[in-house]
Amino acid sequence: MNLPEQFLTKMKQLLHEEYDVFIRSFGEEKSQALRVNNLKIETDDFLQKSPFCLEQIPWVETGFFFHGKDRPGKHPFHEAGLYYIQEPSAMVVGEFVDPKPGEKVLDLCAAPGGKTTHLASKMNGEGFLLSNEIQPARAKILSQNVERMGIKNAVVTNETPDRLAERFPSFFDRILVDAPCSGEGMFRKDEEAREHWSLGNVEICHVRQVNILKSAAAMLKPGGRLVYSTCTFSPEENEGTISSFLEQHPYFEIEEVQTYKDFSHGRKEWVTNSADDIEKSIRLWPHKMKGEGHFIAVLKKLEGDITPCLKQPQAKVDSIILKHYKEFAMQSLNIVPTGKFVSFNDQLYLLPDEMLSLEKLKVVRPGWHLGTCKKNRFEPSHALAVSLKSADAKKSWNLSVGSEEIISYLRGETIQASGEKGWYLIEVDGHSIGWGKLAGNCMKNHYPKGLRWMGNNILSKSS
Template identity: 55%
Template structure:
């Protein structure tokens, strides 16, 4: 049952449209996934992959699927070939339009759908900082960054205010997918409906103002800020943007081409609403195949050349000497066909490759300071699961491919070993570390010895799976 106060407000907002809106909320929600271009060509995967997919109009890599297909239980999900994501939630990152080589911040990033979408746009180049204030959700965010094979992301667990103190004027683009009252998720999540109240709407609006204040401080002159919510509340949508523009007149709303089915924002729904709020966008469940969403694209006044961008201070990012990661270099020489580029850093016995241009992180809560390469052990190096997921078969010397619908791949994901005569090998006769792939997509490590492929799929990820 929808809250009475919510119903009354929506009837006042929508008028004759309310009935269509109400009926849409009774329908089954739409299921979608986003193909990971770091792993697969989206159109090819849609055409030849294991699912029947149809495009999400506003997301280049997004596709609807039939929920009976259950892609979340398929091995290619564990390989990071796609991310299951609500279709409307794909819109904000699409409008951020991040590019390789830029500095990008996803300020409220968990569980990671938008961060992984941004990373795909950046194609492994530049610096992506993914932040989440809640520790448990930040851990899930970090796990999804790993699963999708992202090399250039730093995951932090900080408040926006703490980040703003450190990174004033630093980022080229910032996404603020703000915590909200969640009205747009009522069809998807019944708990959101039960937790709703007018008081919570007010509290969320105040929190959004605070978050946006920090975000604007971290954006460089001429930079782009995308604000989004999954609510219908004008106070949290057009109202948040109206108040923001009152506080920061050096920002303007960008006039973008709206995809078919998107609706313009409504200045008349907020007190003193400026006319340019029509440049914001609303996604309504009775107009598109997706849940409720709102987004606005804002640009900060001014511009800077590449040489004028805020310089990266090197203090606090002391990389390791070559001698300190010699064991990794030996592993790389023996088993990889590429050289890793970046700053080698260590957290205890764990070796990471930090992205070029990473700012000093000392004093911040950091869950993932870049690509986790592996563990430095006595006289040897053990590669990480993150490294396996970031590599492609052509980037390793030895690999073993299993069919994604085979008993062997499900056995591997359950932690089982398998015989050497199972699978297709990139190079016959290789001993030691092999990249295990499913239909050619990296999924983990195995170590071949004595005719048996020993399983190195992480114990924490193993489940009782079956074909």
């Protein structure tokens, strides 16, 4: 593996006697892992059904290493949102954010969605999760992952941090800033990160990170928790960024949190004008644990003014769309979702209760997508399907994970079936995966075209 020369020189100066074993870790096989989505399945239940060879990750109860021979990325359980494939060190971040059901939580730099889906699982569908991504293409990927994991209480935005700070002053109980960084911790798995690295980019990232943290600080309630993380080794972007932030925001402090035995701590001697308690921050090293490089600082806001937020105006909803939705729901669902509805063109969404005004925000997903009104009829969304339990639907059709029928369904093909006509919640081993509509003896396939398996996909194929 070709590593940048300036990076090697820098790390040798920092690590001294640890340098050789650190460099050798780049030649070792990377660890792979998945995290069980407790919104859809309990961990013990998943372990009983899992076809993979799994090993518990010590620092996260729902996380498991999988072996190289396993390819869970194109398994029906993945499409049903039963787990998220996530780098094992990255799971530490969500554990330290530790959101509680009912809280208001912000993931400020959220794409592609691994940490957002971790936070949502911990919130158990209660409270409000705002997931933001500044890059439009990545925001769409974030929204897709929110949908696949069956998350109901999240809004996805495509905004700058300072614009959100204007809208949500002193609003959130917990905020995650998984900051854009130089990506040194991903060198082992990402060739592009190695190619784009430079000392100049490290400094650019540091400046950007301090500005993002400034916006995050304005959005956090007094007493709230702000977790800052990067996937880089660079002291300038880690200890340096946190020290600069604390110098400008003295009403924050670094919290000491319980750590796993193989975790390390921040290094005061690596930056000038270091914060007094920088050793309370956390470093994850690939030569000390099974995972890539990360830095994490858990911060607490001690004081601050409570600035009134904009009141939530009445959400605008098309009465015709709402009428057709209610007709569908009464015919097809045992539990009819209700609350604050909003419609955009022919799309119907259910807003989280705590969401403020959507006006003048770039919103990718304004809440739980319920469906679309087409030709005076309501067509339920894929997001609605994958967030439902079997008992929530009046009619369901279960497919075995090892059957030809589930492969046919994921390819978008029709399925032979018999029963009462209408909408059916399609399941794989009892877990929702999409919609089908039965007419005659033919179950018409409503699995989204953009998600359908192509060619000769098999259960073990990776994504």
